[in-house]
Amino acid sequence: MGRQPCCDKLGVKKGPWTAEEDKKLINFILTNGQCCWRAVPKLAGLRRCGKSCRLRWTNYLRPDLKRGLLNEAEEQLVIDLHARLGNRWSKIAARLPGRTDNEIKNHWNTHIKKKLLKMGIDPVTHEPLHKETDQDPQQSHAAQKSPQSDSNHDDQTQLPGADVVPVNLDENSYSPTDQNSCSDESNLPDANLYENDPLISCLFQDDNDPPQADVSWELFPSPEENFDSLFATSWEENCPWLLDCQDFGVHDFDYGCFNDMEVNNALTSLETGNDDQ
DNA sequence: AAGATCCACAACCGCAGGACC
DNA sequence: GGGTCCTGCGGTTGTGGATCT
Structure with a gap:
């Protein structure tokens, strides 16, 4: 066209x-x-x-951007949100003020993914990896401590130290990107x-x-x-x-x-x- | 010290969807 | 209703620095 x-x-x-x-x-x-x-x-x-x-x-x-690596609490939150939302980085970023979807995506691909794999967790499904991938004791221990192991997160996840918006998966909830709509005073x-x-x-x-x-x-x-x-x-x-x-x-x-x-x-x-x- | 390889992150690309005419 | 424009999103690539050999 x-x-x-x-x-x-x-x-x-x-x-x-x-x-x-x-x-x-x-x-x-x-x-x-x-x-x-x-x-x-x-x-x-x-x-x-x-x-x-x-x-x-x-x-x-x-x-309003933060810089530097995601802290542990933010990382946990990203993992948690990814488990529910998948690769919807902009949605995830909306829960972490000062973080961008690109930043989170990059951090996921370079750090968290590897971390989860090391812990014996499939970064896509957030389920434990198959048993045939012989986990060493350390890894399985780590996996037990993983955020996914305590499956009863509610939608108001707020981790200590995390400077984040409470997780509420309601689509109408706060999103920092809302400020991007076109030009009026409020947009300055x-x-x-x-x-x-x-x-x-x-x-x-x-x-x-x-x-x-x-x-x-x-x-x-x-x-x-x-x-x-x-x-x-x-x-x-x-x-x-x-x-x-x-x-x-x-x-x-x-x-x-x-x-x-x-x-x-x-x-x-x-x-x-x-x-x- | 130099080259090779790895890693992290910024930036680009292409597509989808909404708004507008 | 259809075409076009604009923005946002997610995947991918390129590049520079760090680390290894």
């Missing part, structure tokens, strides 16, 4: 995002909220397809969210104490601070961890490169169909 590709492949950049691109995207979302991802690249001055922008935002730049990132986000906080904060690598991800900027002035501060001093994350072109990370005029120009070119990517 001649469905259009999500982006024209020509001139669209792929691969890892640079700091410059991140900055443009963050800045755009902060200014305009999440709206019409297809238009975002043009409006934000990015050579990316909208899909890529959306993924980058939801999986990495979103202010809540300033309070940034109090829990290290990346944004690094970008915004004054040069105070650097965030801890471990991440309680607690944050700092006073709400009344203006994003512009915050962006202008020297974040790289405060965020050595960020420099480790990607090969960022940090020195290009100049907030001044994006402004209203640029947005207007992009809007104009979008309206007129002028695409000079």
Whole structure:
């Protein structure tokens, strides 16, 4: 049926995002909220397809994201939810605020799956593996302690230490992804969210104490601070961890490169169909 | 020290479904 | 009702770093 590709492949950049691109995207979302991802690249001055922008935002730049490995409680919850929901990662992620479906999926594939296998549990069915796979005593012991062995979880599973939403499999229950619906005021990132986000906080904060690598991800900027002035501060001093994350072109990370005029120009070119990517 | 292999994670791809015209 | 657009989802791939030989 001649469905259009999500982006024209020509001139669209792929691969890892640079700091410059991140900055443009963050800045755009902060200014305009999440709206019409297809238009975002043009409006934000990015050579990316909208899909890529959306993924980058939801999986990495979103202010309410936690970072770092899932803690034990979260892991247990993922296992429990997976037993009921299967590979519906977005549903699972909805029960773990600050975690993305991609993150959980990756963690499942790289850690939990192996862990379960080691414990003698089939990661697909969550049933004990066949007896012919001779478990050594340690493994069978581990299997006995597995979350699946106590089968009477109810739908309000809440593990100690887990910063998670109570499990209620009612489809209408809370989902963090609900904030993704298109642009109204409520869609603009809540300033309070940034109090829990290290990346944004690094970008915004004054040069105070650097965030801890471990991440309680607690944050700092006073709400009344203006994003512009915050962006202008020297974040790289405060965020050595960020420099480790990607090969960022940090020195290009100049907030001044994006402004209203640029947005207007992009809007104009979008309206007129002028695409000079 | 260098090459090979493994591992973890970010990013991409293709499809499905809902909204809109 | 059908076509198109847009977004979200789940599976898969690519890449860089870590570890092993």
